[in-house]
Amino acid sequence: MQKPRLAAAGIVLGTIMLVVSLCSAAAYAQGGAAESAWPTRQWLTSTPEEQGMDPAALAKLVEFGATRSFDSLLIVRHGRIVLDAYYAPYAADIPHTTNSTTKAVIGTLMAIASKDGLLDSTDRRMLDFFADRSVANVDERKKAVTVQNLLDMTSGIDWEEPLSGRPVSMIAMERSPDWIKFILDRQMSSAPGDIFNYNSGNPHLLSAILTGLTGLSASDYAKARLFGPLGISTWNWRRDPQGISTGGYGLALLPRDMAKIGYLYLRHGEWEGKPLVPAGWVEKTRHATVNMNSSRSPTLRYSNLFWALPDKKVYMAVGYHCQVIMIFPELDIVAVTTARNFCPFGKMADDISGAVKSETALPPDPAGTNLLAGVIHEVSTEKPSEVGAMPEIASSISGKTYKFPSNALNVRSLSLTLAGPNPHYELEMNSRDPTAPALKFAGPIGLDGLFRKSDPTAFGVAATKGRWLDGQTFVIERRMLGADAPLQKWTLGFDGGRLNLRGNDRAGLEVSIVGESGD
Known part of the structure; x- marks a missing residue:
């Protein structure tokens, strides 16, 4: 009589597990609100199939990375790493310069300062924070520049740093003895809020504002309020001649830690169930509206030092030569690339989205798994070049x-x-x-x-x-x-x-x- 009872219990237990699995999948599809696997200490890993992704499609992504001088390619779905590839001789334990992805980190720190009550409003005027400085070329337009203008690249400060071209003003800033003075003293080219103009001086001013608000460098404030909670312990961050953490670039992170920044936004600004970044800030960033006026990608938008491709349903932190953190809210995905060459964001977004085949687990795919493993092994294994005989x-x-x-x-x-x-x-x-x-x-x-x-x-x-x-x-x-x-x-x-x-x-x-x- 015990065997039928055990069989019935097994059926009930199996049904419960199936229901729980389906509910979890539904929660993931809605943005992962029920996700409890936080990568503070380490990331969980999974096969692509378990997270509804095609391993053969991911293998093609890895191969594409080899043609674009990638150093790493990492994809997280439902809080699990499904792809983690490093291109020889680069390796996972070496911090990678993130270039302008640094800007998104500065934006995140401004959000945390707002949540901490240190910044009362992003409508505060920029010059309020530099009252101790004598600023040149002050007019009504410069007086009107706000923190939000700095965050959205709409400050109107005269600056030449085209997205594809020589960053003339940035180079001149680097050569100046006082970067903050160099930026503040610039003339105005337009009224604040009128037009997007890419400007690495804007986030550097924000870094200085952070130091004024917190009494800490951006690096130290990040250690206390961002990197620390996320379990990020390895980074390098450049400083300007006055010791201010560079706001526009200069931060180096491990790719897995870059993914944590994206995961924080994917989880609506929460970490381990606690609010870290205001949810409203994340929503504004996700639904960016500032037109970047890009002739190559007319749909590009900007907000809070993040880029967005609304038609691809992705927003991202972007650094020169494809240092990128991509966030796909509807697919519950974070993707990270580090590289030494340009990459087409639209194609990358399409290829990553195209690798998603289901909101629930797929059947195991041995052939696809072997293909992916073989490609990762290929790119991560250094090939010896020719050598000559050693002479006398x-x-x-x-x-x-x-x-x-x-x-x-x-x-x-x-x-x-x-x-x-x-x-x-x-x-x-x-x-x-x-x-x-x-x-x-x-x-x-x-x-x-x-x-x-x-x-x-x-x-x-x-x-x-x-x-x-x-x-x-x-x-x-x-x-x-x-x-x-x-x-x-x-x-x-x-x-x-x-x-x-x-x-x-x-x-x-x-x-x-x-x-x-x-x-």
Whole structure:
């Protein structure tokens, strides 16, 4: 008599589990309100099929990333990571510069300051926060600029930083001794609120305003009120000459931590069930209305330092060269990319949305799973390049320090040790700021066709390898992992105590310089 009872109990239990599963899926479809898996300590992972996504479609996304110089591609659905790919030699534990995604973090901190009661209104006028400064070119338009104008890139401050073109004003700001003064003293080109004009000075003013409101740098305020609650413990953040955290760019985060920022917005500003960012702020950001006047993407909109593609039902934090956090509220998805090249947002949004096949779990797909695993393995495995035979000169030049006069490559000195069990280099570079000390770098060199990684530095992790072309010519390739910077490739010609170094400058022009060893 016990067996029928057990069978009946199993049927009831199975029915209950099915109902719970369906209810959970429905909750996810409505924005994940019932989601209880918070990634504060670590992310949960899942197969794509368990979250209704096609692994073969995700494999195509990973392959696409390889054609666009991606460093990472990460997708979260229903609070679980379903795709986590890293392109060699970049790796998951290296913070990646986020470029202008920093702006969205500054916007988020302003939202938290508002919730904390430190900012009474985004309608407060900008100049109220800089009453201790003497500001040039003040007119009625400049007096009318508000915090919200800074958040929406509608301040009207004269600024040249086109979305596709040379950021003239940003470069001039970098060269100035006081960035805040440089921005505040600019003339006005339009009335505040009239027109969108991309301007990295706007969020830098917000960073200074945050410091005035909180008594902390944006980095320290983030540690206390954003990064800390989200469980983000690893980051780097640049500062201007006065020590203000750079507001327009300069923040480096791990891709998985970038996803936490997106997940906070996906969960309507809540974290572990507690409000962190006001829900109204999230809604305004999600339903952005400021026209970005983009000829390439006419539907692009802007709000609170976030971009939006309303027709794709996605909004995002965007940094130069595809440092992106994409948020898909209706699909309960966060996607993160880090890269060293441009990527088409619309295509990415379509491809990610297209990988969603169901709001509930799909049957296991062994073929698709194997395909995805194979593609991830392919992009994450470094392929060795050709190497040449080591010539006799390798021993005689090892340990010598070659010093260079002022040059367009900013190389001050270079020392190579290429003979022996531990090939390595020591490099001094002149800073772009002529008053700053030289920048020193050191690390191992791979002579087997594979990169060797340096210890972490404030600039990232340097991956370096080299090969001999002939008895006197050595080619060295160096990449700063996690930095949006091109591969640095130098051809070195040794001639007695002289070293001829050829490479490209920041403008891409080939430069040849000669150094002397002094021996």
